[in-house]
Amino acid sequence: MDNVHSQTHPRNRTPLACCLIALLAASCFPHFATAQSVRRPIEVFGYFQNGFEQQYDTQSKRRSTTFVMQQLNLFFQKELGNDLTSFVNFETVNSFSSYRRWGAFNLEEAWLRYRTGRSSNIKVGLQIPIFNNLNEISNRTPILPYALRPLVYETSFNEIIPNEEYVPNRAFVQYYGFHQTDLAKIDYAAYLGNGPNINGGYDNDQTENSLRTGVDTSQTVLVGARVGLRSSHVKVGLSGTLEHTNLLKVVDTELAEALDIPTSDLLDLTQVRLGGDFSAEYRSFEIESEFIMVRIKDPSPVVSLRRTFYYVMLGKWLGERTFGFVSMMSTFDKFDTPIVFQLADVDVPTFGVAVHLSDALTAKGQYAYAMVNVEEDLRIHKERLHYFAFALSVVL
Amino acid sequence: MCQCRTQIGLRCRLTSLALLGVLAIGGLNPSAAQIAVVAHQQVPADSPSRRELLDYYTGDIQTWTNGRRVVLYDLRNNEQMRTAFYDYLGKTSSRMKAIWLRRKLSGEGAPPLLADDEHQLVDTISRTEGSIGFAHLDLADSLKMKVLLVIPDPAENN
Structure with a gap:
């Protein structure tokens, strides 16, 4: 009965809340009122990437070959006024089929952008925040020459590499833009979002939010920013986020008991993420690189978590339509306590080529050699994989 | 040495005169080869810098x-002219x-609209508020649109 009351009470407040939000929006966005008279059609566009992959494990001599519909994204965009735009992005990965329980279907973005000036914007709603050079566009496969993206950005590997631990995937309010100077543009972005403690429906947190999935169960938010410099041929930037994480989602309470520390020591730990990016073009050459470090500021010196990622790519345009590249990427993931030790180290040298067959079609080919070292409680496991991938990216 | 330079200079001038003669005989106007950046009459810009143009x-x-x-605005079927314009902006x-x-794909903007040819482009620009594009200088009617700048011929710079 209490539950019924607690659920109906907020509903009664909804019309009042809506009125308040509408009034706030009208005062913040003066063009919004006039925008209502402008009727522009909704734009639907997107892209998909199909691929063929072959993997050969040199240890087990096992070969696996597969076709895959790596990713499909559908966008819905509507100009609500001169300065106001709404945007929705649906994404499916790995030959999605709910009937067969394959892949995944995600609502990636649903935001409203207001241009506050000629070079500044505010974006409100579910969005991918600006972090390094690749985060925002990492799932825009037609833009990238890779069939296999830098590891922490490869959405179709999400089941193997925890992308969201490395890069912030969701923000809800972001202010961004650039400031022009004589020499270069100064890019800036600042955002707020949810921390990693999202209720996935599998835990029993006794919090007010535990009734709903997809909501942050902690009392804090993610805070992030990027500052960069950009000229017509060089781009460099530093990014960072600060959030609170709950290690009890990674380990169980037995760890706290074994270490003889209160479980609260594994809750709401401050997690810092630091990133840097550099990209430049010179004549027909391009270089891109990034690093990411994730650390947990440990209140009890018995738990240590370190994650690092870097990649560097050197590419060359071979004519107007063909781009060739060589690249090196690496992730290092270490979780260390007096009783549990886990280490995963992945190094991948790779090279490939992308051919723009037309404005809407890009064919890609790539070879990668993955060196995987996993160490868990004195057991060492090594894998050496040859990986071939061919993909066709299509803009809709 | 000086005599040598004089001879080369004289040869260059004679070559230039011959080239102008060929253009005149062929009825070609040098301005016809120049590319102009044109915009709607009410656009509040007079002579944007190369950087401003790139920003747009x-x-x-x-x-x-x-x-x-x-x-x-961009041109659909004129690769030579597009190349010259984007070269001027420092991009391919x-x-x-x-x-x-x-x-x-980021929802941050749209590519330029495409005109089938220069005549359509200048006609559209003269009628569309806020529009900007590029066309041969002799097609830009200064009574109907603004000529923001004329792109220097790269050959002249060399």
Whole structure:
């Protein structure tokens, strides 16, 4: 009965809340009122990437070959006024089929952008925040020459590499833009979002939010920013986020008991993420690189978590339509306590080529050699994989 | 040494005169080969710098100083002219396409609208507020549109 009351009470407040939000929006966005008279059609566009992959494990001599519909994204965009735009992005990965329980279907973005000036914007709603050079566009496969993206950005590997631990995937309010100077543009972005403690429906947190999935169960938010410099041929930037994480989602309470520390020591730990990016073009050459470090500021010196990622790519345009590249990427993931030790180290040298067959079609080919070292409680496991991938990216 | 230079200079001048003669005989106007950046009459810009022009065409800046939306135009079937224009901006045609695709797929802007030919482009620009594009100088009617700048012939710079 209490539950019924607690659920109906907020509903009664909804019309009042809506009125308040509408009034706030009208005062913040003066063009919004006039925008209502402008009727522009909704734009639907997107892209998909199909691929063929072959993997050969040199240890087990096992070969696996597969076709895959790596990713499909559908966008819905509507100009609500001169300065106001709404945007929705649906994404499916790995030959999605709910009937067969394959892949995944995600609502990636649903935001409203207001241009506050000629070079500044505010974006409100579910969005991918600006972090390094690749985060925002990492799932825009037609833009990238890779069939296999830098590891922490490869959405179709999400089941193997925890992308969201490395890069912030969701923000809800972001202010961004650039400031022009004589020499270069100064890019800036600042955002707020949810921390990693999202209720996935599998835990029993006794919090007010535990009734709903997809909501942050902690009392804090993610805070992030990027500052960069950009000229017509060089781009460099530093990014960072600060959030609170709950290690009890990674380990169980037995760890706290074994270490003889209160479980609260594994809750709401401050997690810092630091990133840097550099990209430049010179004549027909391009270089891109990034690093990411994730650390947990440990209140009890018995738990240590370190994650690092870097990649560097050197590419060359071979004519107007063909781009060739060589690249090196690496992730290092270490979780260390007096009783549990886990280490995963992945190094991948790779090279490939992308051919723009037309404005809407890009064919890609790539070879990668993955060196995987996993160490868990004195057991060492090594894998050496040859990986071939061919993909066709299509803009809709 | 000096005599040598004089002889070379004289030869160059004679070559230039011969080239002008060929152009005159062929009925070619040198301005016909020059590319002009044109815009709607009411666009609040007179002579944008190369950097400003690049900002408009890359979508970094999407409004004029009066708040009106910048409407970009490009040519569908004139690769030579497109190449010359984007060369002037310091970009290749393929890099510009990559920039536009990134903007479009991020919801941050749209690529330029495409005109089938220069006649259609200048006609549309004369009628569309906030529009900007490029065409041969002799097609730009200064009574109907603004000529913001004339792109120097790269051959002259060399």
